[in-house]
Amino acid sequence: MSTSNLVIALTKGRILEETLPLFAAAGIVPADDIAKSRKLLFDTNLEQVKLMVIRGSDVPTYVEFGSADLGVAGKDVILEYGSEGFYEPLDLQIAKCRLMTAEPKRRKPLQGRLRVATKFTHTAKRYFAEQGKQIELIKLNGALELAPSLGLADSIVDIVDTGKTLEANGLEPRELITTISSRIIVNKASMKIKNRAIREIVAKLRAAVEAAAA
Ligand code: AMP
Secondary structure, eight states: OOOOOEEEEEEOTHHHHHHHHHHHHTTOOBSSOGGGOOOSEEEBSSTTEEEEEEOGGGHHHHHHTTSSSEEEEEHHHHHHHOOOSEEEEEEOOOSOEEEEEEEETTOOOOOSOEEEEESOHHHHHHHHHHTTOOEEEEEOSSOGGGTTTTTSOSEEEEEESSSHHHHHTTEEEEEEEEEEOEEEEEEHHHHHHTHHHHHHHHHHHHHHHHHHHO
16 A cells, blocks of 8 residues: 555445445454544544545535545535546446435326426436426425425435335325435545555446455
8 A cells, every 4th residue: 555645534324334344355444433523534444545434415515625535425515516526437336326206106197387396406307307207305404205295395316225225105106316325535646746645546446346346
């Protein structure tokens, strides 16, 4: 391993649970038990590599502005962030899910301008514009599934994994906007300045992803 110091921003929560085994397979192991600690920055078994554990929606910001050299972020978060301020060299093939529209079960298509509730407002706006559909967006940060039954929106755009959350709230998935998985993102300046160290880590992670798929 070459000698540049590297900070890697990880997304906490369910993505982290799938990230740590891949990192371990790539030879990067946190010095403390991340799940049991309230720290945000962790040393690893590699002296020059540190891990930050933060909210997914903050990972692109830390990487774009160079506070972290690399990051692990869901494609949903990357699309919503909508920047070309970093590279995306590797699909980790973890935390797979779908970004979908969802509506009340068995409801017939509505005429006119739909009201759509979502936290993915930029992505939804782009998607409906591509479809040539006029919509009114309502930004919500949580409990989206309640919006149709409470009359706040006609439809929602949200992440679907098993579909149980939609089902439990009387909704069904309709249109697939895109499939999602977690990606490695890399700060552009770091890619130049710390090229060798970053390429080494990305290559090891790529091998770990391939081994997990085999
Ligand atoms: P499910 O009931 O299995 O369809 O899960 C749907 C909910 O879980 C969504 O509302 C998301 O908030 C969350 N979720 C599922 N998979 C992911 C993922 N890979 N990344 C982020 N959130 C997810």
